[in-house]
Amino acid sequence: xxxxxxxxxxxxxxxxxxxxxxxxxxxxxxxxxxxxxxxxxxxxxxxxxxxxxxxxxxxxxxxxxxxxxxxxxxxxxxxxxxxxxxxxxxxxxxxxxxxxxxxxxxxxxxxxxxxxxxxxxxxxxxxxxxxxxxxxxxxxxxxxxxxxxxxxxxxxxxxxxxxxxxxxxxxxxxxxxxxxxxxxxxxxxxxxxxxxxxxxxxxxxxxxxxxxxxxxxxxxxxxxxxxxxxxxxxxxxxxxxxxxxxxxxxxxxxxxxxxxxxxxxxxxxxxxxxxxxxxxxxxxxxxxxxxxxxxxxxxxxxxxxxxxxxxxxxxxxxxxxxxxxxxxxxxxxxxxxxxxxxxxxxxxxxxxxxxxxxxxxxxxxxxxxxxxxxxxxxxxxxxxxxxxxxxxxxxxxxxxxxxxxxxxxxxxxxxxxxxxxxxxxxxxxxxxxxxxxxxxxxxxxxxxxxxxxxxxxxxxxxxxxxxxxxxxxxxxxxxxxxxxxxxxxxxxxxxxxxxxxxxxxxxxxxxx
Amino acid sequence: xxxxxxxxxxxxxxxxxxxxxxxxxxxxxxxxxxxxxxxxxxxxxxxxxxxxxxxxxxxxxxxxxxxxxxxxxxxxxxxxxxxxxxxxxxxxxxxxxxxxxxxxxxxxxxxxxxxxxxxxxxxxxxxxxxxxxxxxxxxxxxxxxxxxxxxxxxxxxxxxxxxxxxxxxxxx
Numbered sequence: 278x279x280x281x282x283x284x285x286x287x288x289x290x291x292x293x294x295x296x297x298x299x300x301x302x303x304x305x306x307x308x309x310x311x312x313x314x315x316x317x318x319x320x321x322x323x324x325x326x327x328x329x330x331x332x333x334x335x336x337x338x339x340x341x342x343x344x345x346x347x348x349x350x351x352x353x354x355x356x357x358x359x360x361x362x363x364x365x366x367x368x369x370x371x372x373x374x375x376x377x378x379x380x381x382x383x384x385x386x387x388x389x390x391x392x393x394x395x396x397x398x399x400x401x402x403x404x405x406x407x408x409x410x411x412x413x414x415x416x417x418x419x420x421x422x423x424x425x426x427x428x429x430x431x432x433x434x435x436x437x438x439x440x441x442x443x444x445x446x447x448x449x450x451x452x453x454x455x456x457x458x459x460x461x462x463x464x465x466x467x468x469x470x471x472x473x474x475x476x477x478x479x480x481x482x483x484x485x486x487x488x489x490x491x492x493x494x495x496x497x498x499x500x501x502x503x504x505x506x507x508x509x510x511x512x513x514x515x516x517x518x519x520x521x522x523x524x525x526x527x528x529x530x531x532x533x534x535x536x537x538x539x540x541x542x543x544x545x546x547x548x549x550x551x552x553x554x555x556x557x558x559x560x561x562x563x564x565x566x567x568x569x570x571x572x573x574x575x576x577x578x579x580x581x582x583x584x585x586x587x588x589x590x591x592x593x594x595x596x597x598x599x600x601x602x603x604x605x606x607x608x609x610x611x612x613x614x615x616x617x618x619x620x621x622x623x624x625x626x627x628x629x630x631x632x633x634x635x636x637x638x639x640x641x642x643x644x645x646x647x648x649x650x651x652x653x654x655x656x657x658x659x660x661x662x663x664x665x666x667x668x669x670x671x672x673x674x675x676x677x678x679x680x681x682x683x684x685x686x687x688x689x690x691x692x693x694x695x696x697x698x699x700x701x702x703x704x705x706x707x708x709x710x711x712x713x714x715x716x717x718x719x720x721x722x723x724x725x726x727x728x729x730x731x732x733x734x735x736x737x738x739x740x741x742x743x744x745x746x747x748x749x750x751x752x753x754x755x756x757x758x759x760x761x762x763x764x765x766x767x768x769x770x771x772x773x774x775x776x777x778x779x780x781x782x783x784x785x786x787x788x789x
Numbered sequence: 790x791x792x793x794x795x796x797x798x799x800x801x802x803x804x805x806x807x808x809x810x811x812x813x814x815x816x817x818x819x820x821x822x823x824x825x826x827x828x829x830x831x832x833x834x835x836x837x838x839x840x841x842x843x844x845x846x847x848x849x850x851x852x853x854x855x856x857x858x859x860x861x862x863x864x865x866x867x868x869x870x871x872x873x874x875x876x877x878x879x880x881x882x883x884x885x886x887x888x889x890x891x892x893x894x895x896x897x898x899x900x901x902x903x904x905x906x907x908x909x910x911x912x913x914x915x916x917x918x919x920x921x922x923x924x925x926x927x928x929x930x931x932x933x934x935x936x937x938x939x940x941x942x943x944x945x946x947x948x949x950x951x952x953x954x955x956x957x958x959x960x961x
Contacts, residue, residue, distance in 0.1 A: 332948035335818035336931060337811060341952050403821050 342369035653691030677716030
């Protein structure tokens with residue numbers, strides 16, 4: 278049921294119930310009053326009859342008494358009237374002889390409702406002398422008639438009142454149902470059209486008005502949120518666009534850089550290959566004539582030994598020595614060049630093993646030089662190029678042995694933990710462990726300590742201290758630096774030298 | 790007010806006695822339906838005298854009925870005058886059947902209409918009595934003298950009159 282119907286129904290139910298109750302109450306009251314009036318009527322009749330029959334009783338004239346009683350016929354509701362004499366014997370009566378019998382006489386004055394009739398009795402007295410009793414009996418038709426009339430009237434009044442209530446409530450229910458309907462309408466419109474700019478009109482200052490206000494506020498909030506969402510979305514979209522553009526640009530940049538890098542790499546590789554080829558070819562091409570020279574010198578020495586004098590032979594030997602030396606130089610140069618260019622094969626390498634291998638491979642040299650190499654403590658496993666690091670250790674140990682005057686030479690190889698400060702240069706903690714090769718050799722004066730790392734620079738004569746091309750330390754420096762580390766030395770001439778190197782400059786060793 | 794006993798139940802009496810019991814009661818009741826003016830009394834404080842002129846057929850009945858009663862505030866007494874002259878000051882005079890009807894004529898005040906004359910004999914009405922007892926069908930009925938009624942100074946209730954047979958006695 279819609280609200281309007283409900284409101285009207287409520288009012289009608291309340292009004293109807295109230296009216297009905299009032300009507301019933303009135304009817305009940307009226308019924309009671311009718312009964313009282315009936316009795317009062319009977320009382321009055323009895324009084325008149327009594328007064329008029331005193332003489333008849335006094336003078337024993339039942340006929341006259343009956344005559345008086347007959348006058349009661351005009352009162353249709355009186356169905357029986359009886360007069361008793363002072364002895365209680367029936368004296369006169371109204372009604373048919375075969376009609377209902379008179380109720381028995383009663384003393385005093387009284388009334389009663391017996392079944393469907395009302396009874397009234399009183400004494401008939403003549404100046405305080407009781408002569409008899411009159412008993413009147415009436416049916417309840419006056420009450421019924423009255424009640425009927427009353428009810429009819431009430432029904433009519435009820436109907437009229439109900440109609441008035443209906444019309445009024447139909448009219449007045451609008452006070453509630455119209456604002457509610459309006460609000461419902463706006464809500465429906467909002468829901469269907471999705472238009473959150475609609476508002477309901479606030480028409481009263483009661484709970485309905487509050488509801489409308491709250492409703493409007495909610496719509497406002499929704500609107501605001503909608504707008505905020507849209508704005509955010511727009512902002513997001515524009516940011517996304519921007520970012521996409523940026524990314525695209527970056528990507529473009531990156532691609533370009535990559536392309537360029539690729540190009541450079543290719544160029545480098547090309548050039549490396551060319552260099553390698555060149556070096557290889559050059560070394561071969563260079564060494565070939567050298568070999569030839571060497572061989573011919575040998576031939577000469579062998580075949581013409583008889584025809585050459587000693588200075589001549591010595592010259593040929595020198596020639597052979599020189600060619601040998603040049604071959605060595607070419608090889609060293611080739612090796613050095615490769616060390617600088619070829620990719621490092623990085624893998625976890627147990628340096629303890631590497632040092633052992635290096636010592637082993639230097640066995641003859643060590644034995645001949647009466648050198649003892651000790652490894653101080655276990656060496657860690659690090660990521661590096663095994664072959665190259667092996668070369669590093671070999672070079673350093675060989676140098677330590679070669680540049681040593683003592684009868685018994687001592688070389689110590691070890692590792693200092695990361696972060697250890699060494700005199701002169703303290704490595705940063707991120708550089709990893711510091712490896713060292715210490716000797717008790719001849720030492721290097723400080724003014725020469727930079728030069729030793731330059732290629733082919735020997736501080737000493739060609740043939741002194743075991744000879745050598747002077748490239749060993751240069752190669753050590755190259756390898757160490759290619760691993761991202763550093764190499765340096767501490768030395769005291771006459772006491773010994775210690776070469777330090779690290780393999781990592783912070784990150785893992787580079788491999789390219 | 791004295792508690793009225795009233796006449797005893799009629800059924801208990803033998804028929805003969807009953808007739809006069811009824812008449813005695815009637816006589817008493819007349820006082821209730823008739824008003825006597827002040828002039829009917831010899832004195833303001835005089836009692837109401839119910840007189841039986843001549844023979845008394847009531848026995849003591851009339852005394853019983855009257856005892857303790859009052860009329861208009863005056864006490865009731867029963868007198869039995871032997872002569873009409875002796876009935877002076879009576880307000881109600883009764884003459885029994887056996888008596889000479891002429892007796893009643895001499896009652897002072899009767900002709901003036903100040904005395905209620907009641908009798909049994911037929912000629913009494915012609916002699917000035919107002920009411921006469923007649924017995925019909927075993928019942929005591931009343932006859933009223935219309936002429937006397939017209940002249941009487943007594944106020945007779947219509948209630949009483951309607952019971953009675955209105956009679957115009959033949960002039961004597």
